[in-house]
Amino acid sequence: MGLGFDIAHMLAGLMVLASFLLLYQDRLPALINVLRLHGFILALAVAWQAYIQSAPHLYIAAVIALAVKALVIPGALDRIVDRLGIHREVETVGGIGPTMLAGMALVALSLRVMLPITAHADPVSRQDIALALSVVLIGLLIMVTRRNAVGQVAGFLSLENGIDLAAAGARGMPLVVELSVAFSVLIAFIVIGIFLFRIRERFDTVDLAALESFRGERQ
Amino acid sequence: MIGPPVIEALQMALVLLAAPGLVGIVRAVKARLQRREGPPLVQPYRQILRLLAKEVVLAENASWLFRTAPYLILALTWAASSVVPTFSTGLAFAPLGDLIVITALLGAARFLLALAGLDIGTSFGGIGASREAMFASLAEPAMLMIVVTLAIAAGSTQLSTIAAFMLSPAAGLRFSFALALVALVIVALAENGRIPIDNPATHLELTMVHEAMVLEYSGRHLAMIELAAALKLLLTISIIACIFFPFGLGLPGFAGFLVGLLSYAMKLGIAAILLGVFEVSIAKMRVFRVPELLGAGLMLGLLGTLLLYVSRGL
Numbered sequence: 001m002g003l004g005f006d007i008a009h010m011l012a013g014l015m016v017l018a019s020f021l022l023l024y025q026d027r028l029p030a031l032i033n034v035l036r037l038h039g040f041i042l043a044l045a046v047a048w049q050a051y052i053q054s055a056p057h058l059y060i061a062a063v064i065a066l067a068v069k070a071l072v073i074p075g076a077l078d079r080i081v082d083r084l085g086i087h088r089e090v091e092t093v094g095g096i097g098p099t100m101l102a103g104m105a106l107v108a109l110s111l112r113v114m115l116p117i118t119a120h121a122d123p124v125s126r127q128d129i130a131l132a133l134s135v136v137l138i139g140l141l142i143m144v145t146r147r148n149a150v151g152q153v154a155g156f157l158s159l160e161n162g163i164d165l166a167a168a169g170a171r172g173m174p175l176v177v178e179l180s181v182a183f184s185v186l187i188a189f190i191v192i193g194i195f196l197f198r199i200r201e202r203f204d205t206v207d208l209a210a211l212e213s214f215r216g217e218r219q
Numbered sequence: 220m221i222g223p224p225v226i227e228a229l230q231m232a233l234v235l236l237a238a239p240g241l242v243g244i245v246r247a248v249k250a251r252l253q254r255r256e257g258p259p260l261v262q263p264y265r266q267i268l269r270l271l272a273k274e275v276v277l278a279e280n281a282s283w284l285f286r287t288a289p290y291l292i293l294a295l296t297w298a299a300s301s302v303v304p305t306f307s308t309g310l311a312f313a314p315l316g317d318l319i320v321i322t323a324l325l326g327a328a329r330f331l332l333a334l335a336g337l338d339i340g341t342s343f344g345g346i347g348a349s350r351e352a353m354f355a356s357l358a359e360p361a362m363l364m365i366v367v368t369l370a371i372a373a374g375s376t377q378l379s380t381i382a383a384f385m386l387s388p389a390a391g392l393r394f395s396f397a398l399a400l401v402a403l404v405i406v407a408l409a410e411n412g413r414i415p416i417d418n419p420a421t422h423l424e425l426t427m428v429h430e431a432m433v434l435e436y437s438g439r440h441l442a443m444i445e446l447a448a449a450l451k452l453l454l455t456i457s458i459i460a461c462i463f464f465p466f467g468l469g470l471p472g473f474a475g476f477l478v479g480l481l482s483y484a485m486k487l488g489i490a491a492i493l494l495g496v497f498e499v500s501i502a503k504m505r506v507f508r509v510p511e512l513l514g515a516g517l518m519l520g521l522l523g524t525l526l527l528y529v530s531r532g533l
Contacts (some may be wrong), residue, residue: 006392016522020518022516107525126529
């Protein structure tokens with residue numbers, strides 16, 4: 001306990017805050033910039049975990065997080081947005097106010113669920129896992145509240161950042177797991193990227209409302 | 220040795236005397252940054268003295284409320300500032316009031332101002348009052364969330380206890396406090412009608428909030444209102460300084476007292492300069508976007524409270 005814990009707590013808290021920024025942001029280029037920030041804070045948080053746990057393999061995970069989540073994927077998303085020519089606003093389902101309140105409720109819920117069941121765990125990983133669950137839940141909320149496929153991808157990626165944070169906080173997580181998660185995200189991202197262009201080719205839009213009406217759900 | 224009643228009397232005199240000077244510094248900083256000469260630092264004092272000597276012009280349908288409100292507003296604001304430890308924690312009135320009392324006193328002053336704005340029945344007063352009420356309904360919950368955050372961490376809503384806690388090593392480096400600080404700055408900007416919320420230097424009907432409510436006031440009534448507004452600015456800066464930057468507070472002896480006084484003057488100066496720079500560098504928001512900013516303040520306060528439960532020592 002002490003400064004090491006405080007800084008770990010601050011970085012995890014910053015990730016939750018960045019998730020709220022993602023939830024709030026309704027323009028695609030700015031959304032991608034916040035996602036970049038999200039990945040950057042994740043890399044810092046993982047590096048700090050490496051330092052306080054004296055686990056050198058986590059430094060590798062931090063470098064992977066920095067390279068993949070703060071540089072490569074946001075850069076690729078920027079290019080996708082450029083090529084699709086969609087710099088307009090993201091349509092959010094429901095207003096900003098209720099969405100933010102729902103996000104708050106999710107943070108409260110994840111603390112309420114996580115704190116009792118991890119009562120005997122190490123405090124650093126305890127708070128890390130509780131906040132990582134909030135990041136995951138807010139990521140899901142972002143995916144639910146977005147109409148635009150790129151916005152949903154941003155939500156998915158922030159969700160995955162949350163999982164990474166939880167993995168870094170848990171002591172003794174082998175590097176293989178981190179590596180495979182990182183690569184599966186990359187592959188998922190490639191698949192999503194191809195899908196985005198397919199959807200656009202087929203429906204002339206990446207607004208998923210078009211898909212819903214195609215399936216006959218909405219008239 | 221200096222007893223609590225003397226310190227209290229000294230503080231109440233000091234805040235009233237320093238408040239217009241603080242406004243003068245903010246205006247001077249803004250003027251310099253805009254490459255204007257700007258009024259001299261003592262201009263707010265001169266203005267209040269001039270207004271005190273002038274005749275009061277009352278509207279025909281002004282009621283007793285309109286005439287008494289300025290004095291009550293100044294009294295409530297002054298009472299609120301008597302319980303904030305500015306340069307010393309040994310205040311005689313400190314046990315009487317905590318952060319919730321301060322919020323309530325300022326809320327009561329704002330209520331009276333809105334009533335006075337409505338009293339004459341002009342459309343400006345009405346629009347100012349309705350906007351003020353809209354902002355207040357969001358700023359006050361945000362303020363209370365900040366109070367809750369601080370109260371959970373420090374175990375008290377007393378400002379002197381919170382300041383002592385912040386000075387102790389138990390405070391550490393908490394993320395919740397950073398969130399609370401940002402939220403408190405947003406609330407403070409809204410409370411004082413400073414630039415992204417309201418422009419204190421304009422009389423443009425589309426944007427004004429505070430000025431719209433006090434448009435009908437003149438003479439000594441206006442002097443009271445202006446003094447109360449300056450006092451409120453000083454009060455909110457003092458609250459922020461006392462909670463988040465309590466350096467130089469509560470040192471023993473006469474030397475400690477002097478250190479407290481000097482550091483308080485320094486904090487006020489730095490805050491005035493920061494406020495001036497901030498106001499020059501951003502534009503005013505549209506009125507209907509203000510609830511979003513205040514909502515962000517409320518959200519930060521709430522998040523700060525939630526994150527406190529996973530922080531150290533709880």
